[in-house]
Amino acid sequence: MNRHITINQPARLEIGAGSVATVGAWAGDAQRVLVLTVDILRDKVASLGLRGAVTVYDDIPPEPDDRALERALDVAGELKPDLIIGLGGGSVMDIAKLVAVLWDRGQSLTDVIGPNKVAKRLSRLALIPTTAGTGSEAGIRALVTNSETQAKMAVESPFMGADLAVLDPELTFSVPAAVTAATGIDAMAHCVEAFTNIRAHDMIDSYARMGIGLVGKYLRRAVENGSDTEAREGMMLASYYGGICLGPVNTAAGHALAYPLGTRLHLPHGLANALIFPHVLAFNQPDRPEKTAEVLSFLGLKAGAGTEHVSAEAHAFCASLGVDMKLGNHGATEGDLRSWAEEAHAIRRLMDNNPRDMSIDQVEAIYKAAL
Structure with missing residues (x-):
């Protein structure tokens, strides 16, 4: 404060x-x-x-x-x-x-x-x-x-x-289920990355908690029934809260790693973030154990410590919404990953917000894990 x-x-x-x-x-x-x-x-x-x-x-x-x-x-x-x-x-x-x-x-x-x-x-x-x-x-x-x-x-x-x-x-109402899932994960990523950010602020944490909680409550419903007015409204509010988080705090490594997937593979922004989200959440867990535990709780996921548990739970959450979580299925090859890692690592306006420093090798390792 x-x-x-x-x-x-x-x-x-x-x-x-x-x-x-x-x-x-x-x-x-x-x-x-x-x-x-x-x-x-x-x-x-x-x-x-x-x-x-x-x-x-x-x-x-x-x-x-x-x-x-x-x-x-x-x-x-x-x-x-x-x-x-x-x-x-x-x-x-x-x-x-x-x-x-x-x-x-x-x-x-x-x-x-x-x-x-x-x-x-x-x-x-x-x-x-x-x-x-x-x-x-x-x-x-x-x-x-x-x-x-x-x-x-x-x-x-x-x-x-x-x-x-x-x-x-x-x-x-007319947004397809796959797009609903990916954009909803993007809204969640805005909240989570601000929440675990080195520039996190108590007031923004409140918006982030509300946003993540709304995603946990409503995203699956919106995916399963696009005409569920309550779920759709809940997700629009979650997205709005995520937008507030972007102003004074902003995102971190998750979005930095997602950007090359959008510009190089022309993936929709929400999908790019979904593919990266579980890996960066897990990477940051050792430096933000309490807040990571909160994220899992808000999303209705199993409590547990350790990067492998966090990655598995977050990955299962995204996949259960119908997102194809294999980067290779979206056009990436292993030969692409090093240059993308260098590109993502250079986005310092976001990478410098990350709670845990990430080297180019570590960025590449995340891409490989997502492949």
């Missing part, structure tokens, strides 16, 4: 089944609205109840790079929107945040990489998640991939906080 932290959250938060219908009234008389989304969600735009001229741009890829951002900026620059809405998963919401502060080209992406380099907000911003995983709607950070190096570039600014965030579980 002796470390100063700042928590940024949306100015307004709407939660509950049908809450997406509040967007139109909130938007009011916005004249030029840009909705950023993906093709399969185009039919959801009508449910927002927007008035005025609405432009829908749906070419946001799952792991957006700087070129994808440039295409979205071109659309926004021509439109000059007074309201931007990100309707989709974390990739869509991250692009929406960046477009909302960059579309006038007063600053470039390279100008704002890092914390607190954004000069101003250009448009009102609403973020509406349609998956329960990234928690991007809760915070002020956005990630985009460098198309040349394949490295993740992070931008963080209070100017990228949402004016409105909407957590409507009905928007997630």
Whole structure:
């Protein structure tokens, strides 16, 4: 508690089944609205109840790079929107945040990489998640991939906080079971990595505990019955809590190891985190035995000490949700692992948060264990 932290959250938060219908009234008389989304969600735009001229741009890829951002900026620059809405998963919401502060080209992406380099907000911003995983709607950070190096570039600014965030579980009913499982594990990983972080804080620990507990209670139900409103809402709240954890604490080695799987294998972010989660949780157990025991308890897993027990329990949890936990089945080969280990090890903004120091050899060993 002796470390100063700042928590940024949306100015307004709407939660509950049908809450997406509040967007139109909130938007009011916005004249030029840009909705950023993906093709399969185009039919959801009508449910927002927007008035005025609405432009829908749906070419946001799952792991957006700087070129994808440039295409979205071109659309926004021509439109000059007074309201931007990100309707989709974390990739869509991250692009929406960046477009909302960059579309006038007063600053470039390279100008704002890092914390607190954004000069101003250009448009009102609403973020509406349609998956329960990234928690991007809760915070002020956005990630985009460098198309040349394949490295993740992070931008963080209070100017990228949402004016409105909407957590409507009905928007997630159509998410397939496999995606529900992977994104849910991502939400859990945000909470767990913040909880066991060297920068952990008592207040953020409270959000993390609530998030992990909600995953333990509701993720399996959401996977087994996509129309379970209570479970879907519980997972959206877990994801939101994970997003709060990302701000003042952030993730650690788990996400650092997951990033090369996204950029090199083009795996969805949630799946990449699921593949890594059991191994990093177990690796960190010797330095965070009490908190690791709490994580197992929240997830309804068997108590026990030692890295092998933790790894086996966490692996079984993920696999029981239908996640194929073999990295080799997703396109990885042993020859890839050393270069990926070097790449992950170099992501110091996350690796330096890990409670236990991890060498390149140890990163490679985790990849091999996951293979």
